[in-house]
Amino acid sequence: MQIEDSPIVLPDDPGFGPEVQVDYPGYRSTRWRAPDRPLVTMPEELHDLAGPVFAPDTLGERDYDLTAQHEGEPLGERIVVSGRVVDQDGRPLRGALVEVWQANAGGRYRHEVDRHPAPLDPNFSGAGRCLTDEDGRYRFVTVKPGAYPWGNHENAWRPAHIHYSIFGRLFTQRLVTQMYFPGDPLFPYDPIFNSVRDPRSRELLVARFDLETTQPDWALGFRWDIVLGRGGSATTPMEEAE
């Protein structure tokens, strides 16, 4: 594995599994976070234990709209991101809590440790949430996040992405991951994206441009569906958080 040159060179060892390598050498901090003991399997009876239930009135009316949380509108390319949350059998997950957080259009987070010299936007906090409807659908209005540098290796930049957390109705239906935008030139250089080793699984992390979701004269639309399950080729891969 070498990380100084690009594109990054992938190691031959598939590590923990074909989908996600949690101790991926190119992603430096996974060295300290990846488990170094055998994983513990959850007892079967816990698989069906009901998880938290979120009532619609626990969410604010504008929580889904990251462009409407301040007095003015944020700068950037306005987008709508929408999709369905389903289980591994394709059944919709109703009332799942979908939370997102992201950098602003300039590639900066509103967070004290983000020292990237890009402007903060007074009209953008970068966090939102919603509950899925009867058909498992969610929808966010936001601006497209910018790429940003990170200290993983020389000249390292993250592809534009939106962080997602999904609480399903069971404790085993929990997913924290990142959604990417189609055609990003930074994909080959990003160790986080490439820590999902199976190319087809990686594709599941990339939203697609969707003309149906696109709103005339207002916003581009992207579609990203999420499969919560216990693994398998259709399940949305979980990524290590940054």
Ligand SMILES: [Fe+2]
């Ligand atoms: Fe990020």
